[in-house]
Amino acid sequence: MNLKARNDATPSLRIIPREQHVISRKNISKAALRVLYRLNEAGYTAYLVGGAVRDLLLGGHPKDFDVATSATPEEVKKLFRNCRLIGRRFRLAHVVYGQEIIEVATFRGTGEEDGDGDRHIVDGRIVRDNVWGTIEEDAIRRDFRVNALYYDISDFSVRDYVGGMQDVENRVLHLIGDPATRYREDPVRMLRAARLAAKLNFRIDAAAAAPFEELGPLLLDAAPARLFDESLKMFLGGHGLKSFHMLEQCGLLKFLLPATARALKRGDKALRGLIEQGLANTDARVAEGKSVTPAFLFAVLLWGEVRDLAHAWMVKGVEDSVAWTRAATHVVAEQCQRVAIPRRFTITMEEIWSLQPRFEQVQRKRVFRLMAHPRFRAAFDFLLLRAAESPAIHELGEWWAHAQQLPHETLAAALSGSGAVPEAPVATTASTAPRKRRRRRKPNGKSGAA
Template identity: 80%
Template sequence: MNPKSRNQHALHIIPREQHTISRKNISKAALRVLYRLNEAGFNAYLVGGAVRDLLLGGHPKDFDVATNATPDEVKKLFRNCRLIGRRFRLAHVVYGNEIIEVATFRGTSEEQGEGDRHIVDGRIVRDNVWGTIEEDALRRDFRVNAMYYDISDFTVRDYVGGMQDLHDRVLRLIGNPDTRYREDPVRMLRAVRLAAKLDFRIDPEASAPFAELGPLLSSVAPARLFDESLKMFLTGHGRKSFRMLEQCGLLKFMFPATARALKRGDEALRSLIEQGLENTDARVSEGKSVTPAFLFAVLLWGEVRDLAHTWNAHGKDVNEAWSRAAAHVVAEQCQRVAIPRRFTITMEEIWALQPRFEQIQRKKVFRLLAHPRFRAAFDFLLLRAAESPAIGELGQWWAHAQQLPHETLAAHLPMQQHNGAAGELDSSRSSLPRKRKRRRKPAGHSGSA
């Protein structure tokens, strides 16, 4: 790889008074690492996404450091340090719950540096060749991620035109896009994720190889793609990431079942997925917990539902049809994205409970209400409202049923279900009493000023 020829930019040093980075917005742990490395005679810089986000006025959670100290030299300086990785040797300096990742400057050629690099079919499988800061900048993925904050004089060092890209709100790769994606196909996903997160556009030259090189994602470890999925969909910009992933033609390489279902023109499914992602984004922005299980259940629902209905129509028992459909879709998906078993179990339970919402019978209603996955399954049912008026009505019925006292609900439910879900739903719902509103006390008795 020789990215230098495509990124001939003179070093641009931005003085303190011309940028917005303040040490007040850098974690104390990162500052301690930077200062200690400097005091020991090494060069050390804040680098990557943290610098980019600080320049954009954001508040990064992770802080990475680049230095000319080797991993072993970093470990000697910090008792709270551990060395990790074979593919990329790194030092992690741990302060409580915070980890500062310290990377030695990567070189561009093995002859000029020390260490080892191993490339298979254009893909870097090991890279521990040390170099200079100039080489390190050229080894990074996007120009906006190749700026360095110098703690010694509070300047920002820009080697590849990253500040201009920040101003233009565009993602440009460093080097030849074809070469860089072959080195690491996940860079294609990172382009989508960063564009969605930052509200940037992807430079046409950077997005042009997606169609040809998208299949390379099948060579990436499924566990790594699971981590990338979480970054795309569970960090507050999931809906936009999904739209861009589909628009860029990469969805089918990550979630083939989802792409197939959407290609059939299922607008109700699209509405469910986008609403689910929008709800997740809202929870993240409000600081609430989110679970990958619910997200993946949403993404894969279309294929599971269609397979279950097909097998049921061919004579399979309802429960068996849903169980087989879930197992089939999960098995295919885990070949691409390794969803841990603790999440796939929850996904399968959410799916399996959906037909049970149609069983409006006293014993079955209370059994479902007591199920540990009831809340997640009910939230999923509400997302399905766009599928049909009957599903929307079903969601309203269960929402109302949950508000009633146990005895009141039981008194208005049939012991057995005779006429099928829809007919029984209509008669049962009409007979459910409305929960009485609590009478407000007169203002003078409220006890408030």
């Protein structure tokens, strides 16, 4: 079937001259400019395209710069020694300059398969697409109008074929073509709509949002690795809290994070506060240029289900450590069927969760052993997020914060009963319900070495 007919979109060129837009070459990556000039000098047409153009028009500072060109991937590779070809579903050229990669894509076509490439469609979903075409065809093949704007280095104009400039001005997201058809081609576009609306503070056009409820289940068949990448863009890009709220508003959260959606549906206000504060803290760290990790993010998002499952098993008589391990394993296994979280992150997540009950064990030896744990800092930060769960958890967080400020000798003396530090609180919560443990003492009455 002809994609142009299915998309029901007719390109109509509007050229926005340099004096009518704010894009300046000084805000464009030097590597991207080198690629554009080299392609033009070799006789090919080439434009800066997509999110970089959109963000520059909005006064932003893009991190990634993509190029669309009439040159095929093989022709691009001949021009750049620092080029590698990647992808089977969509063949692309990556031109590498140090740490920066400029992604160069050949104009995608709308016609049937021909000698210049191949296209494979299964149940309306594009599983492979390497048919080349014109810039007009390429424009209507893109997802949102605001992502189909082309910056022309030859005269510094912006070329708009589908009304993207008007959408930038009106701060709205329209899909190009029929929304249901476009989502069936690639269900991840639904998540991308939510993410872009949150990032850009745009509204989603009603027609673009209408199919979410019906077509949301298509996300269950999306590649888990793609959903992990999309999750990182959504939650670690500096707009995580807005993205989370947008997912809830669009009814898509249950398809991406089923355990989170179930836990929140139980009406736990403290859990919602924990998640929202965790996402807000992550956004603040991104804004400050600090490091963030998917492990802590997913530990926050999945905590409610892990905690509730562990508690349910402990009530049935399962030993505490076994219950926590079983709950973590169960929740992680389910989530990884949807989002392929790498093992190096799930290990850290499980450690953060498993350390939470250990904060309630404030005997001298155990305190110093916990402080020496490589995941102590992450687990402590997580404990502080849990403060709203109960007054006892809040008090416990304060005690550990105070304990970390004390010299080793002072803390050791206090824990031995000879110091002036206030006694540690006993945190017994409905969420963890720890069993009472006897304080062990050596026969000589002295505490063991830390």
